[in-house]
Amino acid sequence: MQPLAGQDLLHTQPHPIHWLATATAISAVIAVSSLLQPTGALATTTGPSSAEAAPVPAAPDPSRVAFPVNCGPNRLDVVRKVSGDLDGTGGTQTVAVVRCHSEAGTPPSGVYVLARPSDPTDPTAAPRVVATLLAPSQRLSVQDITLDARVVSATVQGYSSPDVPRYMPDVHKTIKWQWQGGKFVQSELPADTATDGA
Structure with a gap:
């Protein structure tokens, strides 16, 4: 006897029990996958950063600091300072500009x-003066x-001679220092004085 059209597909018709079983299986897969995420997934939010560690x-x-400058009663x-890694060793140094109060x-x-x-x-130890880049005896003002x-x-500015009035510095130049070969090496642009070209 020949089956009626579509009779051989009766076993594929969905039933409520099929939908329930499918939904249960999908829920189980989602739950298991959420529990099995990589252990390192939370490292960036819970672990300390390298900056916090060091x-x-x-x-x-x-x-x-007790600077080697004698200001008498003053x-x-x-008056100025900059800080950074001057010698490339990873530490931090400070360059301080000082002068007697007037x-x-x-x-x-x-x-x-x-x-x-x-x-x-x-905690009571003061920083150390490890180099003098410009001494007050050079009579230049930064x-x-x-x-x-x-x-x-x-x-910096200064005076070309003792005869120049103290309120009119006539020397203006830029001085540079860089750590090379275990010491600070100085270079400077030529002085610009009022007598240049005279």
Whole structure:
């Protein structure tokens, strides 16, 4: 006897029990996949960053330093500072510009490089002066100082002779220092004086 048209497909007709079984199987797959996500998936949100694990040491504070400058009865002022890794070793140094306090005129500047204390675990230890870039005895006044790619640059002014009035500096130049071969090497642009070309 030949089956009626479509009679051989009766067993493929969906029944409620089929839908229930399919839904249960899909739910089980989703639940299992959510439990089996990679263990490293949360590492970026729960683990400490490298910056938190190894904080960068603070730059030496020039306000805690006894500079080799004699100001007599006047105080010593720190007028400018820049900080960075000057020698490329990963540490942080500070370049401080200091001068004796004066109510009038511009006293000569001193420029010093400061490093962390020899014993950084001692909270009372002051930073160390490790280099003198410009001494007050050179009788130059620093107008600005910058640090770019480990090169320290200072614009300075001074006097071409003792006869030049102290309120009219006639020498203006830029001095640069860079750590090379275990020391700071100085270079400068030619001085610009009022007598040039005379």
